[in-house]
Amino acid sequence: MRTTGHEPELQAACKAVRLAAGLCQRVQQVLKDDEKTNKLDASPVTIADYGAQALVAWSLQQSLPQQKFSMVAEEDATDLRKEDAADMVSSLSKLVNAVLTEQGADALREGQILDLIDTGSSEGGSQDRHWVLDPIDGTRGFVGMRQYAICLGLLDAGKVVAGVLGCPNLPKAAITDADGLAGSALRSGKADVGCLFAASRGNGAFVGSIAGDEMPSTRINVQEQYSKPEEARFMESFESRHSDFNFSGRVAQLLGVTKPPLRLDSQVKYGALARGDAAIFMRFPKKGYREKIWDHCAGAVIVEEAGAIISDAAGTPLDFGKGRFLDLQDGIIAAPASIHPALVKAVQEALAQQE
Numbered sequence: 001m002r003t004t005g006h007e008p009e010l011q012a013a014c015k016a017v018r019l020a021a022g023l024c025q026r027v028q029q030v031l032k033d034d035e036k037t038n039k040l041d042a043s044p045v046t047i048a049d050y051g052a053q054a055l056v057a058w059s060l061q062q063s064l065p066q067q068k069f070s071m072v073a074e075e076d077a078t079d080l081r082k083e084d085a086a087d088m089v090s091s092l093s094k095l096v097n098a099v100l101t102e103q104g105a106d107a108l109r110e111g112q113i114l115d116l117i118d119t120g121s122s123e124g125g126s127q128d129r130h131w132v133l134d135p136i137d138g139t140r141g142f143v144g145m146r147q148y149a150i151c152l153g154l155l156d157a158g159k160v161v162a163g164v165l166g167c168p169n170l171p172k173a174a175i176t177d178a179d180g181l182a183g184s185a186l187r188s189g190k191a192d193v194g195c196l197f198a199a200s201r202g203n204g205a206f207v208g209s210i211a212g213d214e215m216p217s218t219r220i221n222v223q224e225q226y227s228k229p230e231e232a233r234f235m236e237s238f239e240s241r242h243s244d245f246n247f248s249g250r251v252a253q254l255l256g257v258t259k260p261p262l263r264l265d266s267q268v269k270y271g272a273l274a275r276g277d278a279a280i281f282m283r284f285p286k287k288g289y290r291e292k293i294w295d296h297c298a299g300a301v302i303v304e305e306a307g308a309i310i311s312d313a314a315g316t317p318l319d320f321g322k323g324r325f326l327d328l329q330d331g332i333i334a335a336p337a338s339i340h341p342a343l344v345k346a347v348q349e350a351l352a353q354q355e
């Protein structure tokens, strides 16, 4: 990667995401090994969310001790500070400290771990620098042994300047039509998996292996052109309750897209778009659902640096500088710059048909 721009921050972010991914993989191994996964309650997963958040906060501050630390993150320790959470906190502490001691770092006390989690309570905004974290994006994918991502972005004066996506279950090879048709859930453990995506503003987007400690170094680009719409594929949520599949289907039809969608959990979709596995991303949550910045921040800079445009359904750029939520209209779409205008037009047509 070029050594300009936000190189120290990007390096720190890759390190932090890898550490958190290691914790998530440990927990997923336990889930996988347990034949009774369905009977387990949600606690191992919740512990993974908290643990990943604590590790990212710890690691970023270790790597960049000179910098003022502010973080907007999904989780907070309120429930963990309640009396009945003692067992959970104890499990959380064991898990976090297992990862830390493996790194040769000192173990942390329970109170320190809770305080690390609570460093994610920043309101963000259009001034100063803020890290933006979703410690596990796609919790349902994580539990279902499908896709999930550790997503870490950096805001500077309200703009996303760097982003890292850790995708422990994403195949390193491009997802082909056959994968898409046969089982777009792309369950873990079936192929050579584990990708780390990284981008900083103006320096391009890169992918590498999540294992090891090399910076991602393979430059990636979106599918710049598709000569015939029927060759294009679109991506959307795996979960039908997260996005209106009927509506995206109508948009695809208006675009002349005939291939079935690739349905993947989490911001893994942004990584897949950035490396050209599919050409179009669509997300249309139920009316009233408020999008959070940590669900799109890291992915946005990665797809943009790979040559895509990301916007709301009206084509308006996403504004990450308004606090913890995104304020947008009717959903989020992304596509290569050559396709995005037609996508906006199709979405608007489909909306007009709905009225």
Ligand SMILES: Nc1ncnc2c1ncn2[C@@H]1O[C@H](COP(=O)(O)O)[C@@H](O)[C@H]1OP(=O)(O)O
Binding pocket: 134, 136, 137, 138, 139, 140, 236, 237, 238, 239, 241, 242, 243, 264, 265, 266, 267, 285, 286, 289, 295
């Ligand atoms: N009702 C909902 N509608 C849309 N998205 C949701 C809803 N509930 C949770 N999410 C979030 O949608 C994202 C998953 O993306 P996708 O639908 O593309 O797989 C996650 O951030 C998930 O949160 P979480 O981070 O807690 O898993």
Ligand SMILES: [Mg+2]
Binding pocket: 134, 136, 137, 138, 294, 295
């Ligand atoms: Mg999320």
Ligand SMILES: [Mg+2]
Binding pocket: 049, 074, 134, 135, 136, 137, 138, 139
């Ligand atoms: Mg999450």
Ligand SMILES: [Mg+2]
Binding pocket: 074, 139
């Ligand atoms: Mg959640």
